[in-house]
Amino acid sequence: MGPVLSENALYRPLYSLLDQLLPESLDWVAYFLTGFAIVFLLVNVLLIFASVFVFMLRRLLGLFQTRLGPNRVGPFGILQPFADLLKLLLKEDVRPREADPLLFTIAPVLMVAPVFIILAVVPFGRNSFLADLNVAVLFFIGVTTVSTLAVFLAGWGSGNRYALIGAVRAVAQLVSYEVPMVLSLVGVLLLAGTMSLVGVVEAQRIPFILLQPLGFFVFLMAASAEMNWTPFDLLEAESELTAGFHTEYSGTKFSLLQLGEFASVIVFSGIISTLFLRGWENPFGPLSWPEILPTHIWFIGKIFAVLFLLIWVRATIVRLRIDQVMAFAWKVLFPLAIINMFVTAGLVVAWPEPTTVQLWMMVAVNWVVAIVSVVGISFLMEKNRKVPSTTVRLVKVTPEVH
Numbered sequence: 001m002g003p004v005l006s007e008n009a010l011y012r013p014l015y016s017l018l019d020q021l022l023p024e025s026l027d028w029v030a031y032f033l034t035g036f037a038i039v040f041l042l043v044n045v046l047l048i049f050a051s052v053f054v055f056m057l058r059r060l061l062g063l064f065q066t067r068l069g070p071n072r073v074g075p076f077g078i079l080q081p082f083a084d085l086l087k088l089l090l091k092e093d094v095r096p097r098e099a100d101p102l103l104f105t106i107a108p109v110l111m112v113a114p115v116f117i118i119l120a121v122v123p124f125g126r127n128s129f130l131a132d133l134n135v136a137v138l139f140f141i142g143v144t145t146v147s148t149l150a151v152f153l154a155g156w157g158s159g160n161r162y163a164l165i166g167a168v169r170a171v172a173q174l175v176s177y178e179v180p181m182v183l184s185l186v187g188v189l190l191l192a193g194t195m196s197l198v199g200v201v202e203a204q205r206i207p208f209i210l211l212q213p214l215g216f217f218v219f220l221m222a223a224s225a226e227m228n229w230t231p232f233d234l235l236e237a238e239s240e241l242t243a244g245f246h247t248e249y250s251g252t253k254f255s256l257l258q259l260g261e262f263a264s265v266i267v268f269s270g271i272i273s274t275l276f277l278r279g280w281e282n283p284f285g286p287l288s289w290p291e292i293l294p295t296h297i298w299f300i301g302k303i304f305a306v307l308f309l310l311i312w313v314r315a316t317i318v319r320l321r322i323d324q325v326m327a328f329a330w331k332v333l334f335p336l337a338i339i340n341m342f343v344t345a346g347l348v349v350a351w352p353e354p355t356t357v358q359l360w361m362m363v364a365v366n367w368v369v370a371i372v373s374v375v376g377i378s379f380l381m382e383k384n385r386k387v388p389s390t391t392v393r394l395v396k397v398t399p400e401v402h
Contacts, residue, residue: 011038038130042119050262051081056304057262057311064315085255093251096159103157108253110150111260114143115267122270123198125280125295137195140271141182144226147264148174151228154257155245166244169234169322173225176329177232181222183337187215187344188275197271201279205356209276210363213370214340216276218333223268225325228261230314234322265310266303273302332377339373340366 011034018030055070055078062069070077095104121136123129133139148170155167189195191211192203200208209216225232234244246257273279279302280295320328347365351358 014038042130043116046116046119046263046266047259049266050259051085053262053266053307054081054084056307057314060308060311061315064312088255088258089252091251093253094248096248098159099248100157100159103153104248105253107150107154107157108249108256108260110146110153112256112263114146114150115260115263117143118267118271121197122267123201123274123279124299128280128296129198132196132198134199135195136197137185137189137200140197141178141185145174145178147226147260150260151245154249158245158248160248163245163247166234166247170228170245173232173234173322173325173329176326177222177225177333180218180329180333180337181226183334183341184215184218184222185275186337186341187212190344190348197274197279201274201281204278204281206359206363207276207278207283211359211366212276212340212344213367214336214373215344216272217370217374218337218340219275220272221328221333223272224310224313225329227264227268229265229310231317231320232325233319234325265307269303269306269310270299272306273299277302277306331381335377336373339369343369 014037015030015034018033019027022030058080059069059077070080073079073083095101118140120130121133121139123132151170151174152167155163155165155170158164188200188208191208192200194200194203224230246254249257277283280299282293282295282298283302343366347362351362354362
């Protein structure tokens, strides 16, 4: 076993067991079976997490909206997501006559595949990851673009006008929000000095959410648009497009599309926890009593904290119009990302190896810049907002005399 695998908490126990059972000439079989078993385990864990998240989403939305939410199937309605999944799997898989058979079939697969591929570079705990790539951030950005292709193929291949409009919106929205999302990560990479997600976690002496408030805000908003999350869920706006790009889907294919959407929220929450919340690290410091908890527990807890924030946003903010969504990307998030990038670059040049005191000085500077930037852009947006003028024209009507 190589030095990387020997320190990996995911590989080491299973590989050691298989290495003892198999002869030395079949060492490659032990590698293969270990990797297959771990991938199988992670995929099933993600499926369970997606079901838990669906239940959490529906129950919290019920509380926010003063209603009960799911409460019939199982204790407290906890089995409702599994009942819904079983219902979808048993439904007939219908394909419209006008649909393209190939595109209509592969689109759900392309929707789910990137979510599981990103798991390869997400560290779940100390020495717990599938692969520690030195370009993990670039890998994550590249893989997420596949979902844009999947949504477009689903809309184009359905042969439905509502689905096609949703697909066109998807391309415009997702491509636009890719730009500020990438720029928001530049500050994190400058501070960490590496593109490895494991290296980013280890570089956070204090959480980057304190050092990068603008970067966190821009990344959270851009990730919400990438996930098709409220208030950016125009791809499947029910009040306008029936169901958007998955109008014609049913049965197993529809369940794959839904799985891709909900699982992507969990994976993005893990990425946010890794980049801005110190990942698996104890938030209270290495010498405090919660250090006795496993690092995986801290990582899962941070994921659920981010999920709660996203659900809170979904329950309180209304859906934006398409023109507002595009304006928010280019007129708000893009300038904020540029400001954050240049300010962070200046601070890194001024303090290339900052002490603890200098780190907190960087925190103060970044928060002042964030507040001033948000207030300034809000003022400019309000000042330049065009309010349609209402003109009342009075017409004098002369009665006809017969």
